[in-house]
Amino acid sequence: MGIINNLKYWLKLDLSCADVDRFLLAYLEVEGQLEDDTRLRFERHLKICPNCVRYLNQYKETLALLQTQPPPNPPDELVEETLAFLKKAL
């Protein structure tokens, strides 16, 4: 990001597509990483930029698919075998 873009950001001008990308992860975090003012400007950009909306949707869909990825199931004997191993080893 160039000096002009940083300046535009600090002068609280509208966000660019690159700014949206920069703040995307924070925007999606549940912990609310983004300041209210930046969130508003982020959402204002989305209202005028369908390309960024599609990018955001692709990103969210990727996350949703990651979070529904089936987890590996630990084998039934894992705990008992581990405990037996530890009893012997310690």
Added chain:
Amino acid sequence: MRDERAMAIFVRAESPKIYRCIFRLVQDEDEAKSLVQETFLQALTKLDSFRGDAKLSTWVCAIAINLARASLRKKKRVETMTEADLDALQPHYAPEGQSLDTFSLWSPHRQYEQKELHRLLKKAIEKLPEDYRLAIQLRDLEELPMAEVAAILGITETNLRVRLHRARNALRKTLDGYYQQP
């Protein structure tokens, strides 16, 4: 933790998560089981060195990840992407900040496609460089809090966010290829 009852409670509580973290890295059930045992052995014998500045489970998970990484280094692994490969999969912007990519609308996938998308994603995760793969596995698959993942990997939360964002974009781009198929 020489108290056997306390040890059993701890092992029962933590071993599924430890197993999943290790298995996702080594992709081998026997190896993962053996590394779980080694993890708890190391944790219990080194318990005096646990400083208490992270949760005990975070500390044990970090031991597990280190052991799994050491095990991986001994094996021939799938060839992974380079930083340059990852760069190519990121969105691109003009100096003024406008997007140089045109993103398409992904049509909602049908139920039967979910399995295929998961398979595709699993393969793409395996291709990520190890540091990026771990970030995705711990944060997005295991859904551990940011602070805990950063502590396990020994990096700052800012670094973790950069890794996650680059890795997610690489995976997004892979999925985009699927959606663009005629």
